[in-house]
Amino acid sequence: MNDLAICTAGLTKTYGDMYAVDGLALNVPRGAIYGFLGRNGAGKTTTIKMLLGLTRPTAGAARVFGMDVSAERIPILQRTAFVGEKKTLYPSMTATELVRFSRGFYPTWSDRSVEKYARLLEIPMKQRFEELSNGNQTKVWLLLALSQGADLLILDEPTAALDPITVDQLLRALTEAVLDRECTIFFSSHQLEEVEKIGEYAGILDHGELLMESRLDDIKSEFRLIIAAGNSLPTQTSSQVLSVVVEENFYRYVVAKDAQGFAAGLSQQGASIANIAHLSLREIFLQLVRKER
Amino acid sequence: MYYWKCWRETRASFYVFLFLGVVLAVVPWKVAEYTVGDMGQARSFALGWLILLFASSGVAPLAGMSFGATGIAEEFFHKTAVFLLTKPRSIRHFVWTGWAANTLQFLTLTGAMVLVGASLLSWRCHVPLTGRFLLSFLPGIIMAFLLSGVTHLLGVLFKNGRNGFMGSLGLVIVFPLACSVVEYLWHIHLLSPLDMYPAELSGMVRHPELLSTLPPLWPSVGWSLVALACPFIAQLVLERTEV
Numbered sequence: 063m064n065d066l067a068i069c070t071a072g073l074t075k076t077y078g079d080m081y082a083v084d085g086l087a088l089n090v091p092r093g094a095i096y097g098f099l100g101r102n103g104a105g106k107t108t109t110i111k112m113l114l115g116l117t118r119p120t121a122g123a124a125r126v127f128g129m130d131v132s133a134e135r136i137p138i139l140q141r142t143a144f145v146g147e148k149k150t151l152y153p154s155m156t157a158t159e160l161v162r163f164s165r166g167f168y169p170t171w172s173d174r175s176v177e178k179y180a181r182l183l184e185i186p187m188k189q190r191f192e193e194l195s196n197g198n199q200t201k202v203w204l205l206l207a208l209s210q211g212a213d214l215l216i217l218d219e220p221t222a223a224l225d226p227i228t229v230d231q232l233l234r235a236l237t238e239a240v241l242d243r244e245c246t247i248f249f250s251s252h253q254l255e256e257v258e259k260i261g262e263y264a265g266i267l268d269h270g271e272l273l274m275e276s277r278l279d280d281i282k283s284e285f286r287l288i289i290a291a292g293n294s295l296p297t298q299t300s301s302q303v304l305s306v307v308v309e310e311n312f313y314r315y316v317v318a319k320d321a322q323g324f325a326a327g328l329s330q331q332g333a334s335i336a337n338i339a340h341l342s343l344r345e346i347f348l349q350l351v352r353k354e355r
Numbered sequence: 356m357y358y359w360k361c362w363r364e365t366r367a368s369f370y371v372f373l374f375l376g377v378v379l380a381v382v383p384w385k386v387a388e389y390t391v392g393d394m395g396q397a398r399s400f401a402l403g404w405l406i407l408l409f410a411s412s413g414v415a416p417l418a419g420m421s422f423g424a425t426g427i428a429e430e431f432f433h434k435t436a437v438f439l440l441t442k443p444r445s446i447r448h449f450v451w452t453g454w455a456a457n458t459l460q461f462l463t464l465t466g467a468m469v470l471v472g473a474s475l476l477s478w479r480c481h482v483p484l485t486g487r488f489l490l491s492f493l494p495g496i497i498m499a500f501l502l503s504g505v506t507h508l509l510g511v512l513f514k515n516g517r518n519g520f521m522g523s524l525g526l527v528i529v530f531p532l533a534c535s536v537v538e539y540l541w542h543i544h545l546l547s548p549l550d551m552y553p554a555e556l557s558g559m560v561r562h563p564e565l566l567s568t569l570p571p572l573w574p575s576v577g578w579s580l581v582a583l584a585c586p587f588i589a590q591l592v593l594e595r596t597e598v
Contacts, residue, residue: 114441116598139443146441150434152360159363166356167442203438 067092067214067246068113072122075108075270082108084270085122090248090263092127095240097257098250099347100267106250107147109267110218113248114144126214140168143212145220149200153192157185157202161209170211179205182231196223204232208239215239217249221256233260254344264343266350273350274304276318278343285341286321287349289314292333305350316341316349357439357449361456364425369460372418376464379410380472387479400480401563404488405556407472412495415465416527419503422460424520426453427593428510432517436598450590454507461499465492487567494551494570497579501548502527504585511589550574 068090075083083105090096100106111117112124115135124131126138151160157180165171180187183201191199200223207215215236221229236247237260251257257264258278265275276285290313297306297313302324307314313333317324325335341349383403391399427449430436439449469492477484502523510519534545551574555565 111437111598116437116440118597136443136445139441142441144441146437148434148437151438152435153433155363163356163360164442167444 065091066125066128067094068096068124068126068248069128070109070113070122070124073109073112073119073124074121075105075112075117076120081270083112083119086267086270086272087275088265088272089275090246092246093240093244094262095236095247095260096249096263096265097261098248098265098267099252099254099257099343100250101252101351104267105270106267107218108270110144110216110248110250113216114139114142141213143207143210143215145200145203145207145215145217147218147222149196149203149223151191151199151203154190156190157187157194157205160191160202160206161187164206164210168210168212172209172211175209175211176205179208179235182235183228197225197228200224201228201232204235208235211243213243213245215245215247215249217247219250219252221251221253229256236260254347258343266347268351274318274346280318281341281343281346284319284321285346286317287314287337287339287341287345288317288321288325288328289336289339290325290328290333291336292328292331295328295331295333304346307349307352312336314349316346356442357444357452358456361426361453362460364429365422365456365460368418368421369464372414372421372461372464373467376411376414376418376468377471379414380407380468381475382410383407383472384475384479387476391480396480396482397563398560400476400482401560401566403476403480404473404491404566405559407469407476408491408495408556411465411468411472411492412498414468415461415495415499416502418461418464419457419499419501420506420520420523420527422457423503423506423523424510424516426450426457426507426510426516427589428507428514428519429516431514431598440598446593447590450507450586450593454504454586457503457507458500461503462496465496465499485567487569490569491553491566493575494548497551497575497582498548500582501578501585504582508585508589508592511592546574546577548574548578551578 066089068088070086070088073083073086086109098106108117112119113126113131115131118132127141129138131138161176183205185198185201185205191202204220221232233256239245240247261278263277266273291311293311295313297308299305302317302319304316304318321338325338329335383406386406387399387403390402430439473484505526506519506523509522510516513519531547534547537543537545551570553568553570555568559565
C-alpha cells in the first residue's frame with residue numbers, strides 16, 4: 063500500500079441506475095507515469111473527481127498516498143496538482159495573476175518552474191485568460207500544475223487542444239518532472255500514442271469498468287492475440303484471458319500471460335491455432351473496448 | 356489568495372458605491388444649509404440625520420447584495436469551481452473568506468458615508484456627535500449583512516450569483532409587502548428586519564431629542580443571527596454539493 067500513489071478498491075459511482083464507475087480497482091505505483099485510457103464517457107473524469115474529493119463515491123474506497131479521499135481531502139490536495147478536463151480558469155485574470163493566485167496555496171510552489179515552463183511552452187503571461195487560444199489556456203493550467211511542486215499530477219486529458227509540437231514539449235516536461243522530483247503522473251487520455259510514448263503503466267476503462275491494468279513492458283513481452291478456429295471453445299475471461307470475441311467458428315483471445323500454454327490448451331480441445339500475434343497498446347485497446355460494445 | 360481574488364472581483368463596484376455613498380452623504384449637509392434658517396439648528400440636524408440614515412440604509416444593503424452575488428456561487432456559474440475546490444483549503448475557508456471580503460467592503464462604505472455625512476452635519480448645525488447618534492446606523496449595517504448573506508445563500512442554491520441577486524431583490528420587494536398585507540388583513544405582525552428601526556423614527560424631525568433613541572435590542576440581535584446563519588447554511592450546502 064505504501065508503494066502506491068493511488069489505490070482504489072471496489073470504487074463505484076452511480077447516478078440513479080447508471081453506473082459511471084463500477085467496482086474500480088486501480089493500483090498506481092509511486093513515481094510512475096500511468097495512462098488512464100478510455101473512450102469518452104468511460105468514467106475517467108468521474109474517477110478523477112472522486113480521487114480529488116470533488117465527488118463522493120457511492121461505494122468502495124480510494125486512497126491517495128495512503129490517505130482516504132473522503133476523510134483527508136486537504137492533505138491530499140496539498141500534494142496533488144490537477145489539470146481539469148474543461149480548461150476553464152478565471153477569464154479576466156492574466157497568467158501572471160493566476161500564478162499570483164495559486165502560489166499562496168502551496169508551500170512547495172516554485173517560481174523558477176513558472177519561468178521555465180512559461181518559456182518552454184511559450185505562454186503569453188500578460189494576456190487575459192479569456193483572450194488566449196484554447197491551446198494557450200490549456201498551457202496556463204499545465205504551467206500552474208507543474209509549478210506547484212506536487213508529488214502527484216492528475217491530468218484529465220492534458221493534451222486536448224494542443225498542437226503536436228506543444229504536445230511533444232509537454233510530454234518531455236512531464237517525463238522530466240518525474241525524473242527530477244520523483245513525482246507520480248496519472249493522466250487520462252484517449253491518445254494511445256502519448257501513453258505509449260511516456261507511460262509506464264496503462265489502465266483501460268470502459269463503461270465504468272477497468273478492463274485491464276498493466277505495465278507497458280509486460281504488454282510488449284507477454285500480451286498476445288490468439289486466433290483459433292474450432293467449435294465450443296472456452297469463452298470465459300480471467301486474469302489470463304482478458305477478452306474473447308467469437309465470430310462464427312473463429313475465436314479471438316487477448317491473452318495477458320503464457321500465450322503458448324493457453325494455445326496448447328486450445329489445441330487439446332480440438333482447436334486449430336490460426337495465429338499468435340504480438341499486440342500494441344492500440345490493438346489491445348481496440349480488442350477490449352470493441353468486445354465490450 | 357482567495358481574499359485577493361474576491362477583492363479583485365468586487366473592487367470596481369466597491370469604488371462605484373463609495374463614490375455614490377460619499378456623494379449622497381453630502382446631500383444632508385446641503386439640505387441643512389437650506390433649512391437651518393427656518394427650522395433651527397436642532398431640527399435641521401435631525402432632518403439631515405434622517406436623510407443620511409435613509410441613504411445609508413439604501414446604499415449599504417444594495418452594496419451588500421451586489422457583493423454577496425460574487426464569491427463561490429459564481430465559481431459554479433463560470434465553471435471554475437473545479438479549479439478552486441482542488442486547492443488545499445476547506446469549503447468553509449472559501450465561504451467565510453468571501454463573506455469577510457464582502458463585509459469589510461460594505462462596512463468601509465458605510466463608515467465612509469457616515470463619517471463624511473455626520474461630520475458635515477455636525478459642523479454645519481453645531482451639534483456634537485455622540486455614540487448614541489451613531490448607533491442609529493446599526494440597523495442599516497445589519498440589513499446589509501442580512502441581504503449580503505441572503506444573496507450569497509441564494510446564489511449558492513441557484514449556483515449562480517446573479518440569480519441570487521435577483522432572488523434577494525425579489526425578497527426585498529415582496530417581503531415587506533407580504534408583511535403589510537398580513538398585518539392589514541389578519542392583524543398578525545410578521546417578524547421583519549424593519550423592526551430593527553426605532554418606532555420613534557418618524558417623529559424625530561419635530562422632536563430632535565428622539566435622535567438619541569437606540570435601535571431595539573432584540574430585533575437587532577435576532578436579525579444579526581439570521582445574517583450570520585446564511586453563510587453558514589451556504590457552507591453546509593456546498594459541503595454536500597458534488598462538483
